[in-house]
Amino acid sequence: MANGMQAPSESPGTGEQQADEVRSGRDATVTRRALVRAARRRFATDGYRATTVRQIASDVGVNVALINRYFGSKEGLFEACMNRTVDELDTANRAPVVGIDDVIGRLITHVVESPNADDPLQLLLLLRSSGDENADRIRRRTLESFTRRLAGAAGWSTGDPGTEHLLVRAQIAMATMLGLVMLRTSTGVQPAASATSDDLTGPLGEVFRVLLADPGSASRA
Amino acid sequence: MANGMQAPSESPGTGEQQADEVRSGRDATVTRRALVRAARRRFATDGYRATTVRQIASDVGVNVALINRYFGSKEGLFEACMNRTVDELDTANRAPVVGIDDVIGRLITHVVESPNADDPLQLLLLLRSSGDENADRIRRRTLESFTRRLAGAAGWSTGDPGTEHLLVRAQIAMATMLGLVMLRTSTGVQPAASATSDDLTGPLGEVFRVLLADPGSASRA
DNA sequence: ACCGGAAATCAACAATCGTTTACATGGGGT
DNA sequence: ACCCCATGTAAACGATTGTTGATTTCCGGT
Numbered sequence A, B: 001m002a003n004g005m006q007a008p009s010e011s012p013g014t015g016e017q018q019a020d021e022v023r024s025g026r027d028a029t030v031t032r033r034a035l036v037r038a039a040r041r042r043f044a045t046d047g048y049r050a051t052t053v054r055q056i057a058s059d060v061g062v063n064v065a066l067i068n069r070y071f072g073s074k075e076g077l078f079e080a081c082m083n084r085t086v087d088e089l090d091t092a093n094r095a096p097v098v099g100i101d102d103v104i105g106r107l108i109t110h111v112v113e114s115p116n117a118d119d120p121l122q123l124l125l126l127l128r129s130s131g132d133e134n135a136d137r138i139r140r141r142t143l144e145s146f147t148r149r150l151a152g153a154a155g156w157s158t159g160d161p162g163t164e165h166l167l168v169r170a171q172i173a174m175a176t177m178l179g180l181v182m183l184r185t186s187t188g189v190q191p192a193a194s195a196t197s198d199d200l201t202g203p204l205g206e207v208f209r210v211l212l213a214d215p216g217s218a219s220r221a
Numbered sequence C: 001a002c003c004g005g006a007a008a009t010c011a012a013c014a015a016t017c018g019t020t021t022a023c024a025t026g027g028g029g030t
Numbered sequence D: 001a002c003c004c005c006a007t008g009t010a011a012a013c014g015a016t017t018g019t020t021g022a023t024t025t026c027c028g029g030t
Helices: A028-046 A053-060 A065-071 A074-093 A099-113 A119-127 A133-153 A163-185 A197-201 A203-212 B028-046 B053-060 B065-071 B074-094 B099-113 B119-127 B133-153 B163-185 B197-201 B203-212
Strands: none
Touching (some): A028 A053, A028 A065, A028 A074, A065 A074, A099 A203, A163 A203, A163 B163, B028 B119, B053 B074, B099 B203, B163 B203
């Protein structure tokens, strides 16, 4: 028994994931889409390195070689995941915003509460570093633009001298969401803070309201 | 070139870490300590799976086999890291707490601001899953007790019917810290939200004050 | 009905991982 | 000074990883 206990494998020890879409005929685009979907779940929950291409292929119920055929490499597949996440976040946030309560409600709904079960994972995916220079640059840029858009959605002017203070607040709000998702996904803490839609008036709503309120009201000297 | 571009390696692509302690003579305890220190950095920043024992050994400047000699396995080394982190967090939080500002100040100082450069990584270490059942159980239990102690330190009674509401608040506070550390460590966002010690009166202080305030004051219905 | 080509599989590769065994080396007690 | 055991090193193993080339299978147009 040379390598009998090879590696705890980060987390997929308890994680069995399967395809949720019947891939009946042999359709390239359908298979590609299924691969990206499975990959996003794996990458988000287990991280880039801990995810194996064989796992992803197995989740979809397809051979490993298809990943290299369609995406060139594991890294290419990761980039595809990033692009798709970026697109979805883009379209979701392009809708007009009415008032600060709308911003707060959207944040809580879209990120913490998650209408789609895969949605909160998108944020995690943005957080996970891949090690690949290119993918990491995309990730970082997306995260930054998202933060900036959050500040804009809150009705803050972006040219003021106190812009940095605004960004600080947006970053803290972002960090809170990230932390909640991680606390829920990566650890087993799960319960309390996930809450339901009336969170907008609960403690989480309070926090976001404080963070997104007019920074001149209560910020420091 | 069969496996020419093997794997982006999660993040250590840009991360070169070295020993910060001269290991002059041949002393087992010193070497063990150095290994744990290096391992904690690697595990916290890169995750369990992405960290290789050869990296850790190289960081210390020692042969790989010593890890298995002293800790049995990579998993054993991880467990040693967890234990040490648990101990440090324990002793750090056992000191008496005076008032809510003390709690807030400590959270910001110890976690976000980090007197010791390795301190914020401890929280990350608690967050990273290892995949090992045992280590994960330790991690989860520690995280939970930490959350509960946070609620206790805020002066909340632990027997009330509204206990769950208190835990929600503590979890959100915890998530905020976790998110900030991740935002700073795992991504390149780095700057604004790290701030300095006057954060206690800044936006981060506001958030924590809202979260740790008497839940009866502004919470929902 | 049939054949062309895309879609998917199989089998093997080089590299790297964690681990182990056998060997070298240095320092402290007698 | 000498030995001896703990400390550290070197080299190799089996398993798993990402990747690839050859092969098979199935759908669609003529």
